[in-house]
Amino acid sequence: MFKKSPKHQVRELGRRDIIKWSLFAGAALGLARWRVYEVLEDTVGTAIAADAACHPTNRSVHIVAGNGGFAWFQLLWPHNDVAAAGNDQFAFHAPGQQTLAAGTDRPLTLGPEAPFKGFTGGKQITAFMAGGNETHRRDPITATNLGGNSLIAVAAALQVTNPTVIPVVTIDNTPFGTAPGAPRPSAVGSADQFVGLFDSASSRPGGLLENAGDAGLYDAHYAALASLNRAANRPTQTRAYGTAKTAARLLGTNLASQLAITDADRQRYGIDAGTRTNLRELGENLIVTAKAFRMGLTSSVVMPAMNDDPHGAFNDMNNLRNTALTLGRILDGFYGDLAASDDASCAGTKLSDNVVLTIHGDTPKNPRARSGWPDGTPSDSNWMYVMGNGLLKTGWFGGVLRDGTVRGFDPATGAENGTGSRDLAAPASAAVAYAIAKGDMRRVGDFARGVNINGIVNVVQM
Structure with missing residues (x-):
């Protein structure tokens, strides 16, 4: 049998592996990422250094609000015509107090407690009619159905083009689904377990030492590692690492403390001792997510929200307003943390520039009836909120009108029409994928062939 030479084996190493291992080693040595990029340019060439310098894909957070909990989010971003009606029997808690976001592509109504009010119109929320009513499911899937994939x-x-320790994390049995080429998610039960996940990432499936052949991979990177050691200029770190295990252990040893949630974190997110458990859990999940993104540990986190089936919410208006207020503060706190952190994977940007957020659920409940807040929605409709970070057109696409009529949209033009929300899940999801792919429609085409979304995205010339 033909035996490949070491030189041949080295040529087969993927760019992503070289970038990933070099970034891990640099982190273990305490180097800033820009210094790692310089070393890569000197040792393996400008092409790989350029690939490492800016991720080709945005990170993402997917909030899945099941068991009726999705209803809370329409208090932040109500349907335009429902809020404008001023009807105190509708399921909008602040008639007359709403405002319209400025500079959006289509109208977007903001409840008094809505987050992101200081954002420009191009970075406001996009609300897509998408999917169908899935009352009382914790794992709703119709709004995120993209041609049979999730x-x-x-x-x-x-x-997967982004070099990270663990590609995707799912929290508390949130749905993930399937798609060609998708990595296996790392499942945790809570924010605390999310922190613990990185204590010994190297020993877990998908971790650095899952394959014993990785020691040979590290040998192939000897020149880059030696240069990293010289760049670190530390007498105690003059030996190149023989295997990935040491680098992973050094990296992992410090992760738990850096990811740990503090009282100062909770305060920024509006969480205190009196905060409801489901709100506190959402806030803490987002706190750890922001830290994990800052450290380059993961690219995607899927988390639950609310799960409380609030039929009687309008019976206690004080609690309802406090819930909406805390929900808005949590989301503001998350993007505030992202905006306060430089994105080490893309020079000159903040983390907030490179994260896409989606929020969907089982049922948003009936926006036209606050009494008992019924599960049923007009025409069995559903919708999805997206923070597309400038890559999506903003505002409402489709919507529920005050008379109960449900409007859809034409994804090719953005114009409203009568298309049902279930039939809009694919174009809405394709638009989200487009935002995550930083406007590279060629990559989205692998999952959404024949879908024209030019009317709901900001077209990027690649």
Whole structure:
């Protein structure tokens, strides 16, 4: 049998592996990422250094609000005509107090507690009619159905180009689904387990030492590692690492403390001792996510929200307003943390520039009836909120009118029409994938062939 030479084996090493291992080693040595990029340019060439310098794919957070909990989010971003009606029997808690976001592509109504009010119109929320009513499911899937694949899994498949320790994390049995090329998610039960996940990432499936042949991979990177050691200029770190295990252990040893949630974190997110458990859990999941993104540990996190079936929410208006207020503060706190952190994977940008957020659920409940807040929705409709970070047109696409009529949209033009929300899941999900792929429609085409979304995205010339 033909035996490949070491030189031949080295040529077969993927660019992504070289980038990933070099970034891990640099982190273990305490180097800033820009210094790692310089070393890569000196040792393996400008092409790989350029690939490492800016991720080709955005990170993403997917909030899945099941068991009726999705209804809370329409208090932040109500349907335009429902809010404008001023009807105190509708399921909008603040008639007359709403505002319209400025500079959006289509109208977007903001409840008093809505987050992101300081964002420009091009970075406001996009609300797509998408999917069908799935009352009382914790794992709703119709709004994120992209040609038989799951949008969440498609996102992870697109993000495999990003060098991270663990590609995707799912929290508390949130749905992930399937898509060609998607990595296996790492499942945890809570924010604390999310932190613990990185204590010994090298020993876990998908971790650095899953394959014993990785020691040989590290030998192939000897020149780059030696240069990293010289760049670190530390007498105690003058030996190149023989295997990935040491680098992973050094990296992992410090991760738990850096990811740990502090009282100062909770305060920024509006969480205190009196905060409801489901809100506190959402906030803490986002706190750890922001830290994990900052450290380059993962590209995607899927988390639950609310899961509380709030039929009687309008019976206690004080609690309802406090819930909406805390929900808005949590989302503002998350993007505030992202905006406060430089994105080490893309020079000159903040993390907030490179994260896409989706929020969907089982049922948003009936926006036209606050009494008992019924599960049923007009025409069995559903919708999805997206923070597309400038890559999607913003505002409402389709919507529920005050008379109960449900409007859809034409994804090719953005114009409203009578298309049902179930039939809009694919174009809406394709648009989200487009935002995650940073406007590269060629990559989205692997999952959404024949779908014209030019009317709902900001077209990027590649």
